[in-house]
Amino acid sequence: MKTKSQSRAGYYFVVPTVILFCVFLIYPMLNSFRLSLYSWNIMEPMQFVAFDNFKTLLQDQEFLSSWGRTLQYTLTSVALLLVISFVFALMLDSRMLKARNMFQAIYFIPVVLVTPAVGVVWKLMFQTTGILNAGIFAPLFGATVPWLESKNVALYSIMMVQLWISAGYYMVMFIAGLQGIPEEYYESAVIDGASWSKRLFAITIPLLKPVFLLVFVTSVLFTFGQFALPYTISQGGPNYSTELLTLFVYRNAFKYLKVGYASTASIFYFLTMIVFSIMQIRLFSDKKR
Amino acid sequence: MLFPFIWMILGSFKYNKDVLSVPVRLLPPEWNFSSYRNAFAAGPFGRYYLNSVIVLVFAVIINVVTCTTAGYGLAKFKFKGRDFFFTLILSTLMIPIQTIIVPLFVLISQLNMVNTYAGIILPLSLSGFGVFLMRQFFYGVPDELLEAARIDGAGEFYIFRRISIPISTVALISLTIFHSQYVWKNLLWPLVVATKTDLRTLTVGISLFSGVFFTPYPEQLAMSVSACIPIVILFMFLSKYFIRGTAMTGIKG
Amino acid sequence: MKKRCIILVLMILLVSVGMLWSAGSEEQAKKVKLVHWGHTQPPFDGLIQRNINTFMAENPNVAVEYAIFSDADLPNQLLTAVAGKSAPDSFTIAGTQAARFLEANMLAKLDPEAFGKKSVDEVLAMWEDGAFKGAGGYFKGAYYGVPHELSNYCAWINGAHMVEAGLDPKNDIPKTWAEFTEVGKKMTVDVGGVRTRNGFGVNLKTAGFVANVGFPLLRQLGAGIVDDDVTKSLLDTPEAAKAVTTFTNWILKDKIWDPGLVSDDREGFGNELLSMFLTGGAWYWGVMESQYPGVYDDAIVFPYPRFADGKDLGGISYGYSTYVFDSSKNQKDAWRVANAIASTPDDFIKEGLFQPRKGYDVKLAEESLPSWDVFGADLKKSTPRPVTKHYAEVIDIYYAAITQIVYDGVKVETALDAAAKKINNLLKK
Numbered sequence: 001m002k003t004k005s006q007s008r009a010g011y012y013f014v015v016p017t018v019i020l021f022c023v024f025l026i027y028p029m030l031n032s033f034r035l036s037l038y039s040w041n042i043m044e045p046m047q048f049v050a051f052d053n054f055k056t057l058l059q060d061q062e063f064l065s066s067w068g069r070t071l072q073y074t075l076t077s078v079a080l081l082l083v084i085s086f087v088f089a090l091m092l093d094s095r096m097l098k099a100r101n102m103f104q105a106i107y108f109i110p111v112v113l114v115t116p117a118v119g120v121v122w123k124l125m126f127q128t129t130g131i132l133n134a135g136i137f138a139p140l141f142g143a144t145v146p147w148l149e150s151k152n153v154a155l156y157s158i159m160m161v162q163l164w165i166s167a168g169y170y171m172v173m174f175i176a177g178l179q180g181i182p183e184e185y186y187e188s189a190v191i192d193g194a195s196w197s198k199r200l201f202a203i204t205i206p207l208l209k210p211v212f213l214l215v216f217v218t219s220v221l222f223t224f225g226q227f228a229l230p231y232t233i234s235q236g237g238p239n240y241s242t243e244l245l246t247l248f249v250y251r252n253a254f255k256y257l258k259v260g261y262a263s264t265a266s267i268f269y270f271l272t273m274i275v276f277s278i279m280q281i282r283l284f285s286d287k288k289r
Numbered sequence: 290m291l292f293p294f295i296w297m298i299l300g301s302f303k304y305n306k307d308v309l310s311v312p313v314r315l316l317p318p319e320w321n322f323s324s325y326r327n328a329f330a331a332g333p334f335g336r337y338y339l340n341s342v343i344v345l346v347f348a349v350i351i352n353v354v355t356c357t358t359a360g361y362g363l364a365k366f367k368f369k370g371r372d373f374f375f376t377l378i379l380s381t382l383m384i385p386i387q388t389i390i391v392p393l394f395v396l397i398s399q400l401n402m403v404n405t406y407a408g409i410i411l412p413l414s415l416s417g418f419g420v421f422l423m424r425q426f427f428y429g430v431p432d433e434l435l436e437a438a439r440i441d442g443a444g445e446f447y448i449f450r451r452i453s454i455p456i457s458t459v460a461l462i463s464l465t466i467f468h469s470q471y472v473w474k475n476l477l478w479p480l481v482v483a484t485k486t487d488l489r490t491l492t493v494g495i496s497l498f499s500g501v502f503f504t505p506y507p508e509q510l511a512m513s514v515s516a517c518i519p520i521v522i523l524f525m526f527l528s529k530y531f532i533r534g535t536a537m538t539g540i541k542g
Numbered sequence: 543m544k545k546r547c548i549i550l551v552l553m554i555l556l557v558s559v560g561m562l563w564s565a566g567s568e569e570q571a572k573k574v575k576l577v578h579w580g581h582t583q584p585p586f587d588g589l590i591q592r593n594i595n596t597f598m599a600e601n602p603n604v605a606v607e608y609a610i611f612s613d614a615d616l617p618n619q620l621l622t623a624v625a626g627k628s629a630p631d632s633f634t635i636a637g638t639q640a641a642r643f644l645e646a647n648m649l650a651k652l653d654p655e656a657f658g659k660k661s662v663d664e665v666l667a668m669w670e671d672g673a674f675k676g677a678g679g680y681f682k683g684a685y686y687g688v689p690h691e692l693s694n695y696c697a698w699i700n701g702a703h704m705v706e707a708g709l710d711p712k713n714d715i716p717k718t719w720a721e722f723t724e725v726g727k728k729m730t731v732d733v734g735g736v737r738t739r740n741g742f743g744v745n746l747k748t749a750g751f752v753a754n755v756g757f758p759l760l761r762q763l764g765a766g767i768v769d770d771d772v773t774k775s776l777l778d779t780p781e782a783a784k785a786v787t788t789f790t791n792w793i794l795k796d797k798i799w800d801p802g803l804v805s806d807d808r809e810g811f812g813n814e815l816l817s818m819f820l821t822g823g824a825w826y827w828g829v830m831e832s833q834y835p836g837v838y839d840d841a842i843v844f845p846y847p848r849f850a851d852g853k854d855l856g857g858i859s860y861g862y863s864t865y866v867f868d869s870s871k872n873q874k875d876a877w878r879v880a881n882a883i884a885s886t887p888d889d890f891i892k893e894g895l896f897q898p899r900k901g902y903d904v905k906l907a908e909e910s911l912p913s914w915d916v917f918g919a920d921l922k923k924s925t926p927r928p929v930t931k932h933y934a935e936v937i938d939i940y941y942a943a944i945t946q947i948v949y950d951g952v953k954v955e956t957a958l959d960a961a962a963k964k965i966n967n968l969l970k971k
Binding site (some may be wrong): 004008009010011012014015016018020021022023024025026027028029031032042076098102105106107108109110111112113114115116117118120121122124125135157160165170187203218221222225228233238245246249250253254259262264270277 | 290291294308319358362363365367368369371381384385389396412415445446474476491495509513517519524525531
Binding site (some may be wrong): 347390394395397398403404432455478481484485486496497504 | 579582607608609610611612619622623625626627628630806809813833834861
């Protein structure tokens with residue numbers, strides 16, 4: 001029985017947090033949406049320009065390619081991330097692996113490393129004479145990879161670092177999910193003579209659908225919003241080939257002092273994420289209760 | 290997997306010219322043990338460390354409190370506007386940080402919280418993801434457990450404190466770790482809101498090593514390594530609970 | 543109920559702790575509190591702090607807080623601070639970065655009384671001729687900044703590499719760009735198809751340095767990224783195309799420059815990955831002494847090469863100045879702090895940073911900044927950089943054109959024409 005006082009208690013639990021969110025996150029967000037209707041360079045008063053920013057933005061080649069690039073980058077990264085972190089989880093959750101905890105901890109370490117540090121280390125490793133080329137690629141393939149020099153490769157280099165950092169993060173979620181599958185399922189499958197891959201595809205993956213969904217949604221949100229890493233490693237270069245949407249916003253807001261314009265771009269960012277959420281809910285018919 | 294980390298540690302023991310040397314070498318040709326000393330002397334790094342810890346502790350406490358209460362309320366109670374509130378909270382995950390940086394900073398300065406610990410901590414303590422996690426977890430807690438207590442005449446907050454929280458300890462650990470790495474690594478917000486030297490955090494301090502004329506890589510790497518150690522240790526101790534806790538957030542559905 | 547109380551108490555505790563903490567540093571409420579911001583570069587940070595400490599000792603009623611930032615972040619931080627109304631009283635940045643503040647009328651004019659003088663001219667006389675203009679402290683008829691650093695780029699070459707390549711360090715120093723390219727070719731080293739030493743390099747990762755080398759190249763031929771009055775772009779001219787082609791050919795045709803080898807040219811030269819570079823001021827001697835001692839003895843400074851048929855212009859000159867915000871409530875004291883920071887030119891010169899304040903020890907300069915004569919001579923013919931609030935965007939457009947030519951194989955004229963159009967559009971607003 002749900003009494004009135006119970007509903008009220010619900011409010012008490014939720015409202016303080018909601019207020020904090022509104023003050024520190026929602027209000028600035030709405031403010032920045034408002035800013036998109038203005039032209040503001042921080043130092044002089046704002047000027048109302050209505051939808052001029054939107055018109056310019058939709059014709060701005062740099063914005064459009066940045067947006068497209070970020071979408072492409074996100075989808076590719078997420079696809080790879082799902083596979084890689086799932087595989088790691090399978091490897092590291094195996095009951096046969098000794099010192100499981102230690103390995104899991106090791107794979108999680110990249111997640112906690114401070115971004116400027118990661119940026120510096122990988123930048124040095126990516127140099128043409130850096131350890132990746134000199135130690136691996138040159139001896140094995142006789143050629144060096146232009147990690148951060150080629151506009152075709154640079155984005156993938158950043159993706160590589162991003163995968164290195166986050167694989168452990170999502171791996172943990174998969175491991176958690178794996179541990180939730182009762183042993184009996186596997187045992188009866190083994191008795192029935194099911195092979196390892198049959199067990200994987202018939203039991204593990206279907207039962208982990210919610211985890212896949214969670215990882216998918218979370219990683220899309222976080223990957224789309226990547227900033228610190230590409231900023232530290234490539235600053236958007238070479239030739240804007242690694243300029244993700246967040247970098248575009250940052251550049252316009254802080255370097256060029258077009259705060260209103262940058263806010264307009266962030267509205268598109270927000271809309272993209274909303275569309276994605278709606279699509280995701282429709283496609284997976286709300287696995288979350 | 291750990292190779293870049295090892296490279297970072299070895300780099301901190303090299304001399305600046307050896308970090309960039311061609312041909313590249315893994316081990317330092319000469320071991321430079323003064324990089325750590327120099328790094329700590331380059332700025333008030335003890336202070337930066339302290340600040341990072343203070344920010345971390347308070348932000349995580351607030352985070353745990355807000356996410357647990359909100360998650361619990363959203364999961365276990367029905368009331369008008371419940372779904373609206375949840376969507377509102379989730380929507381905050383869809384905003385790029387750079388966009389709200391300036392309005393948020395203006396807000397914080399209007400509240401006179403620039404260059405205060407509160408100003409750094411409060412925005413960093415909010416996490417839509419955390420609310421989501423705890424809500425998931427509480428969905429998995431059987432209603433009957435709470436009903437039984439209600440029938441016995443217990444008040445809601447009593448139930449929350451005495452039953453729900455103890456059950457969720459492991460999930461809380463998970464939340465703590467997820468949020469800790471977010472706060473500890475955070476660069477942009479502390480950079481913007483704390484311009485006073487003695488309020489700076491460690492991440493900001495590390496980024497300051499990039500000088501105009503040259504970057505003292507060994508010192509920067511040394512500082513980076515020391516920044517990573519505490520959280521790596523924290524994680525190693527808690528990893529058992531971490532995974533279990535994440536499992537209990539009902540991830541398996 | 544108890545939970546709610548606990549939450550409430552925690553919140554109150556936090557806010558009060560936060561406020562207390564910030565209040566804590568203001569115990570001496572009677573003191574005048576000033577804040578000064580600057581960019582970080584050891585060992586100069588320590589010198590500035592020392593001067594500030596001396597100032598505070600002599601003026602016990604003034605407390606100055608000195609905060610350092612990374613050079614790249616400082617302009618952004620200043621902006622955010624202005625937006626949040628927490629701007630410092632004084633700050634030291636590059637002249638080109640100050641342009642946006644100057645054009646928005648946010649900076650205070652020089653106050654002669656703070657320097658113990660009666661007129662601005664007397665203050666100007668405390669520094670070398672042209673110092674204020676060169677360092678970025680002059681704008682539309684008035685003076686706003688105290689010179690902190692005045693430098694110009696000259697060309698640098700590694701004498702040991704020259705000898706290795708069979709060249710004579712005394713006689714084979716390049717005087718024209720054509721000679722420069724030839725010398726570069728001789729000093730470039732490839733081992734097994736992998737570049738191990740560039741004849742020359744510039745930091746291709748940032749717009750700033752690419753533009754800094756581009757300015758003289760363009761101006762020597764009478765072209766430019768923008769014209770003198772910053773009203774239009776001069777990139778869509780055949781002269782500009784010639785200048786830019788010379789630059790991009792170093793990568794594409796002459797192959798003396800592989801950007802993948804090393805990004806930062808100052809680091810590259812110090813680590814012997816480059817034999818020549820063009821973005822070093824006199825301060826580089828100090829850098830080599832502390833970071834790259836192995837190259838110190840081999841480094842040779844020479845004037846920027848010229849085009850055989852071009853103008854006699856050297857590398858860019860630039861400066862950092864200390865400015866005061868008009869919003870500061872203690873402008874006079876802020877100017878006194880600015881004066882104090884710049885009052886020990888010899889300390890900075892010893893570490894390699896030239897401060898043009900009259901009374902500096904000329905002999906010390908010659909000792910600490912070898913080849914001072916070369917720098918001084920080219921300083922007089924240096925290329926000035928445009929002063930405009932659109933500086934960042936303009937050089938980004940130029941930089942985009944260069945990277946298109948280098949990485950995308952776009953034709954020089956096409957890229958430059960597109961860049962000129964964009965710049966013109968921007969300047970029209």
